Amino acid sequence: MKLELNQVVKKYDGFQLDCTLTVEEGCVTGLIGRNGAGKSTAFKAALGLIRMNAGTITLDGKDITKLSPKEKENVGVVLSDSGFNGILTIKDIIVIMKNTYRKFQKEAFENHCKQFSLPLNKPVKEFSTGMKAKLKVLLAMSYEAKLLILDEPTAGLDVVARDEILDMLREYMENEENSILISSHISSDLEGLCDDVYMIDNGKIVLHEETNVLLDAYGVLKVTKxxxxxxxxSYIVSRKKESYGYSLLTSEKQYYVENYPDITVEKSGIDQIITLLISGTREGDMV
Amino acid sequence: MKGLLIKDLRILMRQKNLLLYMVICGFFLCANGLDFTLGFLVMIGSMLGLNTVAYDMMDNGMAYLMTLPAGRKSYALEKYAVVFLFGFMTTAAAVVLRVGASLILRQPLEFGVFLSTCVGMFAAVSLLVAVMIPVNLKFGPEKGRIVLILMFAVVAGFSAVAAQAAEGLETGIVRLIEVLEQTSAVVLAGGGVLVWIVLMGISLLCTMHIMEKKEF
Incomplete structure (x- = not known):
C-alpha cells in the first residue's frame, strides 16, 4: 500500500507541522528526528487522529478520512504512548481482536506470544516496558495488514528482543505489497531496515534520502578553518563549528576523498547526520 | 463495534469482585425489603457502563482505539449500547435477586411496585447517562464530573426560579395533572418512551458530533 502525506499542515500554539512524505508500496520508510520534532504529530495525522489545517493524506489514492472499516483493517498500528487498557490480559485482547479484524491470525499470534514469553493470563499493566512494546508490535502484525505505521516500536526493548522484532518486520516485508512507516530513536534499527529515511526537525522535513545513499555517499569532513x-x-549539506574548525556533512563523501587527500573524511551514521543537520548550519543558510 | 463491545464486557469482567459485592449487597437489601435501594443497583450497573469511557481514556488509550476499524460514530453508538446493556443486565439481576429473596425468605412481594421502581430508576439513570456520555467524552471523566455538578447547580437554580414563577400558575398545573390522570396508562407509557427516544437521539447526535471533532 502507498501512503502519501501531501503538504500536511497542523498548527498548534508554538508549533507547526508542515510535512510532505511518501511511503511507497513494498518499502520501509523511516521518520527520524529528535523529541518534539513532529514525528508523533505526523503519525497521528497519517492515522486520522488529528484534523489537519491543510493538505491531504491518501492511502492508495483514497483520502484516509474516508476509509471504510474494511479498508482500515489494512493498517497495523503501534503508538508509542497508547494501546489497550492495561487491565486486560492477552487472552482478553485475543477475543477482542478476533471480533474486530476478520483476518486475525489467532494461532500465529499466540505462538509469537509464547516465543516472546508473553503471559496470556497476566494483566498487561503488569508487563515490563519491553513486554508491552513486543505485544504492540505483535498485535499490529497479527491481522495481515498491508501497511504498518509504527511509532517508536522498539522503544524499551533489549537488544535481543529488538533484533527479533526487526527480523519479524523484515519477514513481513517479504510480501512485496506490504509497506512500513516507522520512527525510532535507535538509528541502527533504521539503518538496517529502512529503504529511505525522512528527517524531521521543528515540524519540517529537512532531509529525504535513500538509506544506502545516506550510509554510502554521506560522510563527515573534519577541517580546520x-x-x-x-x-x-558544492556538496556540503551542513556545517557545525568545532574547537579545531568545522565538522561538515557532505552528500558526496567520495568527491572529497579523491580531491582533498589531506582532509579527514569519516563515514557517517544516521546519528551523526541528525546531529549535524539539526545543530549545524544547513546548506541554504551558510555564508 | 462488536470488538469494542467485547472489550467493554471484558473490562467489566475484570471487575468481578465489584460485581460480587453488588450481588451480595443486593441480596441483603432484598432481605430487608428495600426495593428502592435495590433499584439503586440498576443505577450502579449503568454507571459501570459509563465508567468504560474512563477506562478507554486511561493512559491515552483512546488514540489507539480510534485506529481500530470501528470508526468514531460506531464508538459513540457502542457507548450507549454498553451503558444500556449493563443497565438491563443489572435490572434483570435485581429482579432475580428480589424474586429469589422473597421465595427463600418467604417474604411478600409486590412485584408491580418493585418492577416499576426498577423501570423508573432505569429511566432516570438513562437520562443522567444521556448527559454524562457526551460530557465525559468532551471534557474527560475528571473535568466531566465538575461540568456535571455545575450543570446540576444551574438546573437546580433554574428550577427554584421556575417554581417561584409558577406559583401563579397553580390552576394550570392542577389541570395538567387532572388531564394526565385521565389519560390511559398505555398512552402515558407510549408518550414516555417517545420522549425517552427523542432525548436519547439528541444525546447520541451530540456524542457523535463530539467524537467527529475530537483529536487524539
Missing part, C-alpha cells in the same frame, strides 16, 4: 576556506562547498 584554513582548509574550510579553500574547500569546494
Amino acid at each position: 584554513e582548509q574550510y576556506e579553500k574547500l569546494d562547498k
Whole structure:
C-alpha cells in the first residue's frame, strides 16, 4: 500500500507541522528526528487522529478520512504512548481482536506470544516496558495488514528482543505489497531496515534520502578553518563549528576523498547526520 | 463495534469482585425489603457502563482505539449500547435477586411496585447517562464530573426560579395533572418512551458530533 502525506499542515500554539512524505508500496520508510520534532504529530495525522489545517493524506489514492472499516483493517498500528487498557490480559485482547479484524491470525499470534514469553493470563499493566512494546508490535502484525505505521516500536526493548522484532518486520516485508512507516530513536534499527529515511526537525522535513545513499555517499569532513576556506562547498549539506574548525556533512563523501587527500573524511551514521543537520548550519543558510 | 463491545464486557469482567459485592449487597437489601435501594443497583450497573469511557481514556488509550476499524460514530453508538446493556443486565439481576429473596425468605412481594421502581430508576439513570456520555467524552471523566455538578447547580437554580414563577400558575398545573390522570396508562407509557427516544437521539447526535471533532 502507498501512503502519501501531501503538504500536511497542523498548527498548534508554538508549533507547526508542515510535512510532505511518501511511503511507497513494498518499502520501509523511516521518520527520524529528535523529541518534539513532529514525528508523533505526523503519525497521528497519517492515522486520522488529528484534523489537519491543510493538505491531504491518501492511502492508495483514497483520502484516509474516508476509509471504510474494511479498508482500515489494512493498517497495523503501534503508538508509542497508547494501546489497550492495561487491565486486560492477552487472552482478553485475543477475543477482542478476533471480533474486530476478520483476518486475525489467532494461532500465529499466540505462538509469537509464547516465543516472546508473553503471559496470556497476566494483566498487561503488569508487563515490563519491553513486554508491552513486543505485544504492540505483535498485535499490529497479527491481522495481515498491508501497511504498518509504527511509532517508536522498539522503544524499551533489549537488544535481543529488538533484533527479533526487526527480523519479524523484515519477514513481513517479504510480501512485496506490504509497506512500513516507522520512527525510532535507535538509528541502527533504521539503518538496517529502512529503504529511505525522512528527517524531521521543528515540524519540517529537512532531509529525504535513500538509506544506502545516506550510509554510502554521506560522510563527515573534519577541517580546520584554513582548509574550510579553500574547500569546494558544492556538496556540503551542513556545517557545525568545532574547537579545531568545522565538522561538515557532505552528500558526496567520495568527491572529497579523491580531491582533498589531506582532509579527514569519516563515514557517517544516521546519528551523526541528525546531529549535524539539526545543530549545524544547513546548506541554504551558510555564508 | 462488536470488538469494542467485547472489550467493554471484558473490562467489566475484570471487575468481578465489584460485581460480587453488588450481588451480595443486593441480596441483603432484598432481605430487608428495600426495593428502592435495590433499584439503586440498576443505577450502579449503568454507571459501570459509563465508567468504560474512563477506562478507554486511561493512559491515552483512546488514540489507539480510534485506529481500530470501528470508526468514531460506531464508538459513540457502542457507548450507549454498553451503558444500556449493563443497565438491563443489572435490572434483570435485581429482579432475580428480589424474586429469589422473597421465595427463600418467604417474604411478600409486590412485584408491580418493585418492577416499576426498577423501570423508573432505569429511566432516570438513562437520562443522567444521556448527559454524562457526551460530557465525559468532551471534557474527560475528571473535568466531566465538575461540568456535571455545575450543570446540576444551574438546573437546580433554574428550577427554584421556575417554581417561584409558577406559583401563579397553580390552576394550570392542577389541570395538567387532572388531564394526565385521565389519560390511559398505555398512552402515558407510549408518550414516555417517545420522549425517552427523542432525548436519547439528541444525546447520541451530540456524542457523535463530539467524537467527529475530537483529536487524539
